[in-house]
Amino acid sequence: EAQVTQNPRYLITVTGKKLTVTCSQNMNHEYMSWYRQDPGLGLRQIYYSMNVEVTDKGDVPEGYKVSRKEKRNFPLILESPSPNQTSLYFCASSLSDRQGQYFGPGTRLTVT
């Protein structure tokens, strides 16, 4: 089954404790991206990757890091999380940036 998986689905952590949210897709897609979704602000792109070892900033990259060492995986790293990073996070992938994306189920992150 074609899918994008994210782990964990739910995470509660404390300010400053480094965390990684994993994202994996099994469709051999080149384009992958991370979004955060907040009430009243909609979906905002954090980072995206056009292919392996090619990443670029989206609209709200501050406080986040990504890496793309393999085509299927695109982890999101919060090196020092803060409460304003409490949000619902989605990973997505597509064949290219010109095509509609498949979204993962989301990761709900709470930073206290």
Place this chain on the structure above:
Amino acid sequence: EDQVTQSPEALRLQEGESSSLNCSYTVSGLRGLFWYRQDPGKGPEFLFTLYSAGEEKEKERLKATLTKKESFLHITAPKPEDSATYLCAVHYPYSSASKIIFGSGTRLSIRP
């Protein structure tokens, strides 16, 4: 400022009552406009991509159209299972790369 605006914010319809959702954008050099459906607690589900003014796409009771400044999602004879939030997103060139920005969505509710 580059923007994507969706209207109305919320729409309640009776089953079988057709209507349209609007997505207007102010970006330059549109590379693609996407429509997604999002159910509560889930990731967005891709519906359509439109690339140029005049283009139309259809899927079951949904039909998406595109002009130079806006897109419409027409829903014909909707059923309760069409209830969801509908999101549009635009892809356009930005600096030496590109951007994808989402609208805030239209919450559609269909009463039996």
